[in-house]
Amino acid sequence: MQLKMELPEDILLLLADVSIQKNNILLCTDTDLDVSGNYAQEWLVVTESRILRIGAEISEHYGTSRILLDIPVDSIKSARIDGRVGSSFLEVEVDDYFQEILRFSNVYAQRFGKVVGKINELVKGRSIIITEEDDEDRRRCSKCGRVISATGGVCPKCLNKGAVFIRFLKLMTPYWPTGLMIFVFLICGIFLDLLPPRLTKMLVDNVFGGDVPPKWFLSIANVFDATDPMSWLVILVFSLATAQLLRICINIINGRLATKMGTQIAFDLRQRVYERLQELSISYYDRNQVGQLMTRVNQDIEELQGFVWQVTHGFIVNMLLLVGIGIMLFTMNPTLALYILLPTPLVASSTYIFWRFVRPKYRRYWDRRAKLNGILYAAFSGVRVVKAFAQEAREAARFKLYSHNLREAKIGVDVASSTFHPIVGFIFNLGGLIVWYAGGKDVLADTITLGTLMAFLGYLGMFYGPLAQIINMSQWLTSFMTAAHRMFDILDTEPEIVDVPYAKDIDIQGEIEFSNVTFGYFRHNPILKDMNLKINSGEMIGIVGPSGSGKTTLINLICRFYDPNEGVVKIDGLDIRTISKTCLRRQIGLVLQEPFLFRGTIAENIAYGRPDASFEEIMEAAKAANAHDFIVRFPDGYDTKLGESGSGLSGGERQRVSIARALLCDPKILILDEATSSVDTESERAIQEALSILTKGRTTIAIAHRLSTLRNSDRIIVMEDGRIKEMGTHSELMELDGLYHRLVIIQLQLTKDSESISQLAEESRLQRVAGDN
Amino acid sequence: MSNMCYSKIKYIHPDCVRFFNDEKTNSLSVKLDCKVYNHVKVYRTSPISYPTKYISLRVGTSSSEETEIGIIRDPDSLPLESRALIERELDKRYFIHIITKIHSIKEEFSFLYWDVDTDKGRKEFVVASRAHHRITEYGENGRIILDLDWNRYQIPDLRDLDEQSRRLFYRYIYW
Numbered sequence: 001m002q003l004k005m006e007l008p009e010d011i012l013l014l015l016a017d018v019s020i021q022k023n024n025i026l027l028c029t030d031t032d033l034d035v036s037g038n039y040a041q042e043w044l045v046v047t048e049s050r051i052l053r054i055g056a057e058i059s060e061h062y063g064t065s066r067i068l069l070d071i072p073v074d075s076i077k078s079a080r081i082d083g084r085v086g087s088s089f090l091e092v093e094v095d096d097y098f099q100e101i102l103r104f105s106n107v108y109a110q111r112f113g114k115v116v117g118k119i120n121e122l123v124k125g126r127s128i129i130i131t132e133e134d135d136e137d138r139r140r141c142s143k144c145g146r147v148i149s150a151t152g153g154v155c156p157k158c159l160n161k162g163a164v165f166i167r168f169l170k171l172m173t174p175y176w177p178t179g180l181m182i183f184v185f186l187i188c189g190i191f192l193d194l195l196p197p198r199l200t201k202m203l204v205d206n207v208f209g210g211d212v213p214p215k216w217f218l219s220i221a222n223v224f225d226a227t228d229p230m231s232w233l234v235i236l237v238f239s240l241a242t243a244q245l246l247r248i249c250i251n252i253i254n255g256r257l258a259t260k261m262g263t264q265i266a267f268d269l270r271q272r273v274y275e276r277l278q279e280l281s282i283s284y285y286d287r288n289q290v291g292q293l294m295t296r297v298n299q300d301i302e303e304l305q306g307f308v309w310q311v312t313h314g315f316i317v318n319m320l321l322l323v324g325i326g327i328m329l330f331t332m333n334p335t336l337a338l339y340i341l342l343p344t345p346l347v348a349s350s351t352y353i354f355w356r357f358v359r360p361k362y363r364r365y366w367d368r369r370a371k372l373n374g375i376l377y378a379a380f381s382g383v384r385v386v387k388a389f390a391q392e393a394r395e396a397a398r399f400k401l402y403s404h405n406l407r408e409a410k411i412g413v414d415v416a417s418s419t420f421h422p423i424v425g426f427i428f429n430l431g432g433l434i435v436w437y438a439g440g441k442d443v444l445a446d447t448i449t450l451g452t453l454m455a456f457l458g459y460l461g462m463f464y465g466p467l468a469q470i471i472n473m474s475q476w477l478t479s480f481m482t483a484a485h486r487m488f489d490i491l492d493t494e495p496e497i498v499d500v501p502y503a504k505d506i507d508i509q510g511e512i513e514f515s516n517v518t519f520g521y522f523r524h525n526p527i528l529k530d531m532n533l534k535i536n537s538g539e540m541i542g543i544v545g546p547s548g549s550g551k552t553t554l555i556n557l558i559c560r561f562y563d564p565n566e567g568v569v570k571i572d573g574l575d576i577r578t579i580s581k582t583c584l585r586r587q588i589g590l591v592l593q594e595p596f597l598f599r600g601t602i603a604e605n606i607a608y609g610r611p612d613a614s615f616e617e618i619m620e621a622a623k624a625a626n627a628h629d630f631i632v633r634f635p636d637g638y639d640t641k642l643g644e645s646g647s648g649l650s651g652g653e654r655q656r657v658s659i660a661r662a663l664l665c666d667p668k669i670l671i672l673d674e675a676t677s678s679v680d681t682e683s684e685r686a687i688q689e690a691l692s693i694l695t696k697g698r699t700t701i702a703i704a705h706r707l708s709t710l711r712n713s714d715r716i717i718v719m720e721d722g723r724i725k726e727m728g729t730h731s732e733l734m735e736l737d738g739l740y741h742r743l744v745i746i747q748l749q750l751t752k753d754s755e756s757i758s759q760l761a762e763e764s765r766l767q768r769v770a771g772d773n
Numbered sequence: 774m775s776n777m778c779y780s781k782i783k784y785i786h787p788d789c790v791r792f793f794n795d796e797k798t799n800s801l802s803v804k805l806d807c808k809v810y811n812h813v814k815v816y817r818t819s820p821i822s823y824p825t826k827y828i829s830l831r832v833g834t835s836s837s838e839e840t841e842i843g844i845i846r847d848p849d850s851l852p853l854e855s856r857a858l859i860e861r862e863l864d865k866r867y868f869i870h871i872i873t874k875i876h877s878i879k880e881e882f883s884f885l886y887w888d889v890d891t892d893k894g895r896k897e898f899v900v901a902s903r904a905h906h907r908i909t910e911y912g913e914n915g916r917i918i919l920d921l922d923w924n925r926y927q928i929p930d931l932r933d934l935d936e937q938s939r940r941l942f943y944r945y946i947y948w
């Protein structure tokens with residue numbers, strides 16, 4: 001087990017010297033770095049009373065192990081991981097500082113995250129228990145130990161490729177009727193493809209050459225009373241024309257069917273992936289960049305659509321065509337057919353060259369194009385900043401650089417493909433030359449007819465193309481597998497925040513309780529530390545504290561965007577995890593620090609959480625949020641269209657619309673995170689008054705930096721560094737003379753300053769007036 | 774602005790500062806203007822543009838309490854032992870592999886498997902391919918590569934790599 005590894009003999013002896021026996025060891029694990037940052041195996045040993053690091057002394061006795069550090073547990077207050085650049089340290093708090101215990105590279109981060117937890121348990125006087133679960137590392141494949149991109153995802157190496165394929169085909173089952181139709185038409189099409197060279201052979205041998213046509217042809221010809229070569233010619237040419245016409249018809253029908261099916265499949269898959277992404281927890285979005293997710297939704301599925309096309313038009317057709325042509329060639333003349341296979345190695349190497357050297361150039365081109373798009377997007381959406389700092393010239397220069405890169409890539413693509421294609425063309429022609437020579441000799445020697453030679457040449461023209469594609473197939477499959485795998489990766493990702501099976505829908509009263517809650521976005525870096533807090537139902541709570549102290553994080557836990565690492569969050573005395581997510585969130589009104597509005601009208605935005613709200617209710621909510629008046633003043637009133645993410649409104653206006661949106665839901669718990677920070681003082685007062693009426697009977701939690709906002713609160717919580725520092729009413733806290741008191745004084749100072757500034761302005765105005773007189 | 778009071782960067786004059794090792798905890802102590810600071814941490818303010826200059830000396834046990842004592846413009850102006858101590862502390866903070874040669878890069882599914890020589894020995898690691906934010910520019914011609922575990926690998930200057938390594942690099946990474 002990772003946290004209870006077998007120690008080597010010499011270290012056990014070393015430990016015995018300091019009277020530590022094997023059965024005293026509670027935890028024992030190794031690391032890959034020494035403290036100075038060299039790769040070296042060192043050991044961490046934890047007993048009931050001591051923490052030791054054992055490793056090789058660098059200077060003397062190189063290679064022999066020694067005890068490098070020995071700290072008594074009772075001198076330790078806590079343990080933590082200090083993440084640095086590229087590696088981390090395990091540290092323990094002794095006296096007033098953190099002592100470095102050992103160092104590990106990021107590969108071991110998960111393991112030492114657990115170690116820290118265990119040591120903290122020990123420090124608190126609880127015992128260390130190591131379970132099977134501690135071994136589990138969800139970031140690594142359990143089979144091969146390779147890192148998996150997403151937590152709990154599928155390892156690409158151990159992925160059963162056949163399984164992916166079968167799974168994908170299963171996804172396709174609903175489309176089988178269309179698929180079958182396409183297939184039938186395909187077979188017909190291939191027969192039609194194989195016909196013309198055969199007919200050409202007859203044309204040459206029987207019509208012009210004077211050979212007697214085969215019996216079946218004669219019997220058909222008899223039906224039309226055709227007995228001389230001239231009428232045979234008519235029949236043959238007519239058949240050729242019919243074959244070509246039919247072929248075209250089939251192409252048209254099949255093209256339509258395949259497009260319909262392909263886009264339908266893409267449509268369905270895109271929808272499934274999108275819905276799954278929406279279900280996933282916020283933490284998934286912390287880990288994955290929004291841009292990448294967009295690529296997944298769009299590009300990967302496009303690739304799958306391409307695959308459907310490949311199936312219907314690509315390799316199935318090619319395979320069948322190849323078999324058909326093969327049969328034709330070998331029945332006509334096996335030796336000559338063997339000659340045709342001579343250039344196959346060349347064809348194979350040409351496809352290798354394509355995938356190795358030409359296709360990367362395409363990818364480079366696509367990537368650079370995407371990059372240039374990104375630059376354009378950033379420059380246009382930040383156009384105000386660009387202009388404000390008068391940096392148009394520099395942006396232009398930057399654009400030029402990337403545009404130049406794109407041009408280089410494009411040249412690379414064009415040079416490669418314009419070299420590659422003619423060479424491949426020549427290779428394909430090589431077969432023709434061989435047939436001309438080898439077959440020509442046979443014709444001269446009268447062992448085959450001229451018609452056979454012509455037919456051979458005809459089939460040859462159709463042979464190498466499909467051959468090259470078939471050889472390509474493994475590459476196509478790889479790129480398809482990658483896309484399919486990425487898609488299944490999303491479809492298979494389980495949301496981390498899930499309802500327990502017995503999750504209930506309840507009517508929330510609004511009592512909130514945190515008991516011993518510890519939480520961090522990364523396990524080893526707790527943001528909230530051992531929080532205990534009880535908020536009564538109907539209470540109005542204000543939260544203040546320095547930036548980064550964990551206020552928003554606290555709220556994220558109440559909304560259950562994340563689950564705590566330790567402890568429980570309770571609502572009405574129930575563990576929040578036993579309340580169904582939708583029920584919980586429907587009863588929480590949330591106004592975010594950065595209000596996000598959607599494209600649509602103002603009314604639609606206010607009614608976002610309750611689309612069935614009547615217009616009067618919408619107006620009522622807007623009025624309460626002090627938004628009604630500015631909305632009515634717009635030419636289109638409540639029907640004013642907002643652009644992307646609410647553009648068209650000022651910062652304060654946006655905040656007020658989002659307050660209205662929260663109020664409309666009539667939530668039992670109302671959470672305002674800096675909801676009035678961009679609103680002028682007068683509107684704020686109006687909103688305050690409205691809130692003080694509206695918040696009757698609901699629990700309200702308001703975060704604010706402007707302390708005056710919170711003076712109506714029943715209680716104010718002062719947070720610092722993930723802990724509750726002070727708590728009480730405004731006057732209690734002022735009396736306490738702590739952090740809150742200091743913050744209030746500073747803010748008063750600031751307002752005083754601004755008052756004195758306006759006073760100054762007034763004075764100077766008076767002086768000017770006096771001077772004018 | 775000149776008569777207003779606002780925070781300024783404090784640059785430490787080489788003559789006013791002394792560095793010594795705290796034997797007990799093996800950490801850095803600094804004596805500056807007659808005041809002694811223990812457990813001093815040393816950061817590079819600009820690891821890429823000025824890796825050996827503008828060194829920030831900081832105290833405090835957690836990120837929220839941390840404060841800067843001052844900045845050393847150029848450690849080269851300090852005595853040798855002081856420089857060695859600063860160097861030691863920098864080594865504790867930064868753990869970076871400098872790639873000197875690329876043996877191979879293989880692409881499989883959406884991952885790049887690297888096999889490289891670094892200043893810390895031969896290493897193999899995996900990077901998500903097409904993850905542009907994991908392979909970023911480092912100065913003018915260099916690159917920083919973050920593998921799936923967020924380990925850091927750097928190529929200070931692509932032009933200093935041998936021809937074969939460079940070609941391998943450019944085949945898969947072209948941004």
Ligand SMILES: Nc1ncnc2c1ncn2[C@@H]1O[C@H](COP(=O)(O)OP(=O)(O)OP(=O)(O)O)[C@@H](O)[C@H]1O
Binds near residue numbers: 545547548550552
């Ligand atoms: N999604 C996230 N992933 C990782 N770390 C995060 C994330 N969100 C916040 N943090 C970190 O958690 C800490 C607390 O953040 P939080 O948003 O709770 O602060 P806050 O008290 O709301 O600050 P502010 O007053 O500036 O809004 C910060 O150090 C921040 O860097």
Ligand SMILES: [Mg+2]
Binds near residue numbers: 552553593673
């Ligand atoms: Mg916040």
